[in-house]
Amino acid sequence: MTQILLRQDHTGQCLSFGQYCDAGGFEALRTALGGMSPNDVQQAVIDSGLRGRGGAGFPTGKKWSFVPRNLPGPRYLICNCDEMEPGTYKDRVLLEQNPHILIEGMALTCYALGVEHAFIFVRRGYEQAAANLRTAIGAAKQAGFLGSDILGSGFSLQLDIHQSAGRYICGEETALINALEGIRANPRVKPPFPAVKGLWGQPTVVNNVETLANIPAIIAHGPTWWKGLAATPEAAGTKLFCISGHVRNTECFELPLGTPLGKIIDGPCGGMRPGSTFKACIPGGASTPYFTREHWGVAMDFDPVAKAGSRLGTGGIIVFDQNTCMVAATLNLTRFYARESCGWCTPCREGLPFLVHTLEKIEQGLGTESDPDILREHVHALNYAFCALAPGAMGPVEGLLRLFEDELREHITKGRCPFGD
Amino acid sequence: MPKLIIDNIPVEVPEGTNVLEAARSIGIVIPHFCWHPALGRAGACRACAVKMLDGPVKGLQMSCMLPAQDGMVVSTTDAEAMAMRRSVIEWLMINHPHDCPVCDEGGECQLQDFTIAGGHGIRRYDGRKRTYNNQYLGEFIAHEMNRCIQCYRCVRFYQEYAGGTDFGVMGRAAMVYFGRQSDGPLESPFSGNLVDICPTGVFTDKTARFRARYWDYDMAPSICPHCSLGCNITPVARYRELLKVVARRNDRVNGWFICDRGRFPKANVNALDRPRQPLVDGKATSWDEALDALRERLNGFLELNGTQSLAIIGSPRMSMEGNTMAARLHKLLDTGKICYFSDSVHAGQTLEAVASLTPDNAASQEDVRQADLVAIVGSDLLAEAPMMALAVRQAWRNGAPVYVVGEETSTLFEYVAVASLSDIPLAEAKHPVLICGTNHVGSDIIDTAARNKAKLSFILDGPNAFGCALLSQEYGATPLSEAVASGKIKGLISFESDLTLELPAGIRVLAAADCRKTPLLSRAEIVLPSSAWVEMDGTFINNEGRAQRFKQVMEPGLPIKGLDPAGHPPRLHRNTPPGGEVLPTWRIIAKITERLGSEWIEDPLSDQWERLRELDAEGEGISVV
Amino acid sequence: MIPEQLAYDLQQRVKDAVTHREAAIDVLKELQRHYGWLTDEALAEAAQLLGLSTLQVEELATFYEMIYRRPVGRTVIHACDSISCWSMGGEPLLRHLEKILEVETGSTTADNAITLLPCSCLGNCGDAPALMIGEHLYGRVTPERAVAIIEQLRLGMPTKTTS
Numbered sequence A: 001m002t003q004i005l006l007r008q009d010h011t012g013q014c015l016s017f018g019q020y021c022d023a024g025g026f027e028a029l030r031t032a033l034g035g036m037s038p039n040d041v042q043q044a045v046i047d048s049g050l051r052g053r054g055g056a057g058f059p060t061g062k063k064w065s066f067v068p069r070n071l072p073g074p075r076y077l078i079c080n081c082d083e084m085e086p087g088t089y090k091d092r093v094l095l096e097q098n099p100h101i102l103i104e105g106m107a108l109t110c111y112a113l114g115v116e117h118a119f120i121f122v123r124r125g126y127e128q129a130a131a132n133l134r135t136a137i138g139a140a141k142q143a144g145f146l147g148s149d150i151l152g153s154g155f156s157l158q159l160d161i162h163q164s165a166g167r168y169i170c171g172e173e174t175a176l177i178n179a180l181e182g183i184r185a186n187p188r189v190k191p192p193f194p195a196v197k198g199l200w201g202q203p204t205v206v207n208n209v210e211t212l213a214n215i216p217a218i219i220a221h222g223p224t225w226w227k228g229l230a231a232t233p234e235a236a237g238t239k240l241f242c243i244s245g246h247v248r249n250t251e252c253f254e255l256p257l258g259t260p261l262g263k264i265i266d267g268p269c270g271g272m273r274p275g276s277t278f279k280a281c282i283p284g285g286a287s288t289p290y291f292t293r294e295h296w297g298v299a300m301d302f303d304p305v306a307k308a309g310s311r312l313g314t315g316g317i318i319v320f321d322q323n324t325c326m327v328a329a330t331l332n333l334t335r336f337y338a339r340e341s342c343g344w345c346t347p348c349r350e351g352l353p354f355l356v357h358t359l360e361k362i363e364q365g366l367g368t369e370s371d372p373d374i375l376r377e378h379v380h381a382l383n384y385a386f387c388a389l390a391p392g393a394m395g396p397v398e399g400l401l402r403l404f405e406d407e408l409r410e411h412i413t414k415g416r417c418p419f420g421d
Numbered sequence B: 001m002p003k004l005i006i007d008n009i010p011v012e013v014p015e016g017t018n019v020l021e022a023a024r025s026i027g028i029v030i031p032h033f034c035w036h037p038a039l040g041r042a043g044a045c046r047a048c049a050v051k052m053l054d055g056p057v058k059g060l061q062m063s064c065m066l067p068a069q070d071g072m073v074v075s076t077t078d079a080e081a082m083a084m085r086r087s088v089i090e091w092l093m094i095n096h097p098h099d100c101p102v103c104d105e106g107g108e109c110q111l112q113d114f115t116i117a118g119g120h121g122i123r124r125y126d127g128r129k130r131t132y133n134n135q136y137l138g139e140f141i142a143h144e145m146n147r148c149i150q151c152y153r154c155v156r157f158y159q160e161y162a163g164g165t166d167f168g169v170m171g172r173a174a175m176v177y178f179g180r181q182s183d184g185p186l187e188s189p190f191s192g193n194l195v196d197i198c199p200t201g202v203f204t205d206k207t208a209r210f211r212a213r214y215w216d217y218d219m220a221p222s223i224c225p226h227c228s229l230g231c232n233i234t235p236v237a238r239y240r241e242l243l244k245v246v247a248r249r250n251d252r253v254n255g256w257f258i259c260d261r262g263r264f265p266k267a268n269v270n271a272l273d274r275p276r277q278p279l280v281d282g283k284a285t286s287w288d289e290a291l292d293a294l295r296e297r298l299n300g301f302l303e304l305n306g307t308q309s310l311a312i313i314g315s316p317r318m319s320m321e322g323n324t325m326a327a328r329l330h331k332l333l334d335t336g337k338i339c340y341f342s343d344s345v346h347a348g349q350t351l352e353a354v355a356s357l358t359p360d361n362a363a364s365q366e367d368v369r370q371a372d373l374v375a376i377v378g379s380d381l382l383a384e385a386p387m388m389a390l391a392v393r394q395a396w397r398n399g400a401p402v403y404v405v406g407e408e409t410s411t412l413f414e415y416v417a418v419a420s421l422s423d424i425p426l427a428e429a430k431h432p433v434l435i436c437g438t439n440h441v442g443s444d445i446i447d448t449a450a451r452n453k454a455k456l457s458f459i460l461d462g463p464n465a466f467g468c469a470l471l472s473q474e475y476g477a478t479p480l481s482e483a484v485a486s487g488k489i490k491g492l493i494s495f496e497s498d499l500t501l502e503l504p505a506g507i508r509v510l511a512a513a514d515c516r517k518t519p520l521l522s523r524a525e526i527v528l529p530s531s532a533w534v535e536m537d538g539t540f541i542n543n544e545g546r547a548q549r550f551k552q553v554m555e556p557g558l559p560i561k562g563l564d565p566a567g568h569p570p571r572l573h574r575n576t577p578p579g580g581e582v583l584p585t586w587r588i589i590a591k592i593t594e595r596l597g598s599e600w601i602e603d604p605l606s607d608q609w610e611r612l613r614e615l616d617a618e619g620e621g622i623s624v625v
Numbered sequence C: 001m002i003p004e005q006l007a008y009d010l011q012q013r014v015k016d017a018v019t020h021r022e023a024a025i026d027v028l029k030e031l032q033r034h035y036g037w038l039t040d041e042a043l044a045e046a047a048q049l050l051g052l053s054t055l056q057v058e059e060l061a062t063f064y065e066m067i068y069r070r071p072v073g074r075t076v077i078h079a080c081d082s083i084s085c086w087s088m089g090g091e092p093l094l095r096h097l098e099k100i101l102e103v104e105t106g107s108t109t110a111d112n113a114i115t116l117l118p119c120s121c122l123g124n125c126g127d128a129p130a131l132m133i134g135e136h137l138y139g140r141v142t143p144e145r146a147v148a149i150i151e152q153l154r155l156g157m158p159t160k161t162t163s
Helices: A019-024 A028-037 A038-048 A058-065 A090-098 A099-113 A127-142 A173-181 A210-211 A215-221 A223-227 A262-267 A301-305 A325-338 A344-361 A371-382 A389-403 A406-413 B017-027 B079-095 B109-116 B153-161 B192-199 B287-305 B320-332 B344-356 B365-369 B386-397 B444-452 B463-475 B480-485 B519-523 B585-595 B606-611 C005-015 C022-035 C040-050 C054-061 C084-086 C090-101 C143-154
Strands: A076-081 A115-124 A160-165 A203-207 A238-245 A252-256 A278-280 A314-319 B003-006 B007-011 B049-054 B059-062 B073-077 B142-144 B168-170 B175-181 B202-206 B233-239 B241-247 B310-313 B337-339 B375-376 B402-405 B416-420 B432-437 B454-460 B493-497 B508-514 B526-529 B537-543 B546-550 C075-080 C112-118 C131-134 C136-139
Touching: A019 A127, A019 B109, A028 A099, A028 A215, A038 A058, A038 A099, A038 A215, A038 A223, A038 B142, A058 A099, A058 A127, A058 A203, A058 C054, A076 A099, A076 A173, A076 A210, A090 A127, A090 A210, A090 A238, A090 A252, A090 B153, A099 A115, A099 A160, A099 A203, A099 A210, A099 A215, A115 A127, A115 A173, A127 A160, A127 B320, A160 C022, A173 C022, A203 A210, A210 A215, A210 C005, A215 A223, A238 C084, A262 A278, A262 A314, A301 B109, A314 C084, A325 A344, A325 A389, A325 A406, A325 C084, A344 A389, A344 A406, A344 B079, A371 A389, A371 A406, A371 B079, A389 A406, B003 B017, B007 B017, B017 B073, B049 B079, B059 B079, B079 B109, B153 B168, B153 B192, B153 B386, B175 B365, B192 B202, B192 B241, B202 B432, B287 B310, B287 B493, B287 B526, B287 B585, B310 B320, B310 B416, B320 B337, B320 B463, B320 B493, B320 B537, B320 B585, B320 B606, B344 B454, B344 B463, B365 B386, B365 B432, B375 B386, B386 B402, B386 C136, B432 B444, B493 B585, B508 B519, B508 B585, B526 C143, B585 C131, C005 C022, C005 C040, C022 C040, C022 C054, C040 C054, C075 C084, C075 C090, C084 C090, C090 C112, C090 C143, C131 C143
Parallel strands: A076 A115, A076 A203, A115 A160, A238 A314, B003 B073, B310 B337, B310 B493, B375 B402, B375 B432, B402 B416, B432 B454, B493 B508, B508 B526, C075 C112
Antiparallel strands: A238 A252, A278 A314, B003 B007, B049 B059, B049 B073, B142 B202, B168 B175, B233 B241, B537 B546, C075 C131, C131 C136
């Protein structure tokens, strides 16, 4: 099984710049600057079938192609390292181990897009990752991989780190742009999309850490090779799956995209922890509807997971055992979203607290027969919020209603949580 | 011009119109809170859901966010759209207090209207309501945050539209707070618009708090008399007291807003001690006696001194009706002078400015907002005509460069300070506007504008300065300073004039009509109390030559509030309320001319001004340039 | 008043930014580091450094989870209460912390040493339940480890961040 992002021999340590270069680091950048046009780089990414690793799974090359190259003024690339979706920690693991691969990926992307100033937007709490990046940027500058006239190609790049002060909504790309500009991180109206009018009104691409970290391998080994790393012919590349919850090994694994859920849990995760049996999991970070045993065979790739009623999201798999109350779990998730709402639009700002209140009542045994209707109405209405936060928050609630309605009703009919003490 | 179908009604709207506005144009009002024509779309409240049945966009959509396009088939009554709107209202009402009975917004509250329209009636949320502490925002605006529905209109107006920096939104999630960093008066000279723009009762006019209900208001379309711009307003009165003033939409003039200077001062109208009864030599008397006394004294004066020694004084703050009638009195008596302006330099400049304006080059506030270059010469807009500064800000927000010759203290827009007009690249702009203070009018400015096809806007002194300039031209008026300097003037009759010069002691003030207690009144032998502008119909011609009608809002009289309880209700039987014996100045002049033997004049607008008789107070006004 | 060196550094940060506002969060965090929390004085200083009104700074300061606009103890313990930590005993851990610190969540110990705050996902889900103390992440925090961590904090000693 080929890994291009993580190095098993290096868990818990940061690769030095020298170690990265010795292992072929920055060769892709040399290759690109030496003989590929920006368009060649973009085409390779389009050919690779790389889809964004931040949650939405939008084809990366296509996103790049939306950037108009003829507008006056600068263009920007922003690396989205505002990893705050509960159950997701892959970008932290990657950057704590190998910040250089992101820098090389960003340099390649900037070359492809004609960007001369890029930012890495790092969430609060990822201080180690930010420190690693700072060191790595210094080393890359020293070695001539950043700065002006990189490797004599005429291409220049300034790479800056912007550290946030902690809000989930900053991960939404237009909110992130506002946050970076130093204004309140409410999402912006789309259109115009950031590709046309983003940071300081200029064309801007926002890509996730993992997405950008895949670019060097695509350029170094070619899109066909990279695509072939996946587990199925439809999938492309590898994926960082970060595991938490009631399995033995709660770690971040780089696996072929399309690996079936069951194989992940039984394989690298080492199965359930002693005393636990599998009840359900969240397949792709807190905003994705639950999977149950019936989804064991679903290939963990964007389309198959969507077809099975959920989303691959960030690849953050959270596993629950038989003692987990799904109402309580959903309440916890909804509380998170209610707290992290930016407060801009009504459905999110007021609807989520209404849901929290309703779920609290049900969990406390005070629910009424009409409460599931309130949940159902919200699952529908919150889709029409301003941005994707509230619809995302409805993932687990929708899953609860679809897969665990009996458990939900049991809370109401019994007047208590069946999992309570 | 996209054509679309809304609720089976075909409609064609201008490019750029959104579906919400398109529906409104055929009388279908879709509930909305955050959207406002002047602020544009925000997409925050999600109340304006409609169902797109066919066309380029399908499914449930927010109508404010969607530009109307050809082929759209829209349903506002679709069950899913109605359910969404009901949900939004339910969410908003979760925390909104049911304090409507004690809320000043009650009856004119968009949230009340749209709660009914949205179909939400039965409360399902049984948790606690969110509450906030209010802030002291100064003497003009009351703050009641518990009522807030977080539509973000206030902050979008205050910061984006009006450039204020001391009021905004703090917190996040369900804990957003709209206010200042700490208690204190709002700093923006446009802060009063928060009262108008808030769809519910978070911001209410403190000066009118707990005084009246919407359905009891005396109100009528009116024009602001506080500067020359002629912003459209709706004054609100109750029990003979002017309670508050709100902005009235006129897209060509002020748009949706007014400045605080036009909104809050009401003392001139409500003052208990303003002239309310005719006085002869300081003694209260009846109109008949006062007019008889005036006739006698006037005859005596004219016999002794001749008609050439008498001056009739009009005023740039008096209506067109009053000023034309002053001219008729002047003609009737064949007096030596008719004066509309005090100072000769000032009069000359105003006349020159007005003469230079044509239908093609006179810039409205809207022209300024739409300009692609603005040049300001010798005017501190924020001090002289605040709404013009706000208009310049809108041009600047749209990308127009602003150039300033001279001093400008406004922080509403960034500008380039230049030494002279010739440093401004007027020729590079397609729609440039040159704004000029009256004191700086000169042929250089007028010529420069003409050469560059720039529109012109002059900031004049007074709501009817333009009208006075035209009348000055028509009747060959003399500035009062000149008339006095000639030494020929021995007496005058003044109508609402504010003299800027020291009147020599030898000149008799035979009579003065005014609604304000001016220094001149204390010198007048006969005082004739006149109606304030809200107590009568009238016409002002604003700085661009736009004649606008204002309608009577209220009956004159001592406000019931503040009356000595012993005197109320009045024990004397009378036809007018106490303190209500004032008359519009034009009627006072008509009475004088009648007393002097002329026919009674029923309509003051005659000759070339007859065309203003049918002026629609709710229209955009008529250009007289 | 902030020390001259810090003022200079922050001025440089603002100067180097593409726009003043871009540096706003950095300035707020540095001032918070200096004062322990973002005091009204710090807010005014930030406004001056950034060329903004205090309201405009407040608009930003009150948006973010990790900017404190109220006094906190010398150390702040952020206890993650999101789903992964919840599933691994985050709630009992928080109750335990309340007990050993003798405070309610959201408040500060009597000796002003420690403030206990719940927080959103720390991105340490594989090592749940997680805490963030200062700028360090702590994973797999058992009740016993919590006691040890707090003892060390009270002694002002550095603590091991990983299990």
